[in-house]
Amino acid sequence: MGAFFMGKNRKFSVEFRLTIVNAYLNGDSIKGLSRRFEITRSCIQKWVGHYKQGGGSSLLPQYGRDYSTEFKQQVVYAYQKQGLSLNECCFKFRIPSVSTLHVWVRQYEQFGIDGFSRARGRPKSMKNKFKIIKTYGPLTRLEELENENLRLRAENDLLKKLDALIREKEVAQKKKR
Known part of the structure; x- marks a missing residue:
């Protein structure tokens, strides 16, 4: 099992993700893959969805992407007005995590468009x-x-x-x- 993931946070390598996606596309069930490799079903579903939407490159890690206010507003609009689910929005707009989109929706509901421009991270001294x-x-x-x-x-x-x-x-x- 140790060869399949990288680091202490169980960040899986791109090769491993691609192996799982290909196994699913070749007929293995998500439930079976989940049991065999001890991965959550939602994780496998996320990988498969991203792969179907954007190919193998969509399985690459995406660190530190910076999204514009307009992009965030467009994604939240698609979720709220077009009836897309959080997962569908993530696949369509190539957002790696549902939790990112969930934060945007919450910010928009609480503060409106100004919620997207709020500073993140530790304040400067x-x-x-x-x-x-x-x-x-x-x-x-x-x-x-x-x-x-x-x-x-x-x-x-x-x-x-x-x-x-x-x-x-x-x-x-x-x-x-």
């Missing part, structure tokens, strides 16, 4: 964002204005973060109801 304010000697008019500008930016960022926290709390309370 604030210490790198602002210059150190000069505290020695008399300040020129330009330095005074720069310092005031920095203070106002910091205050604005703080208010934005507070507003975001309040919105998150309101959304969480709505979900509880």
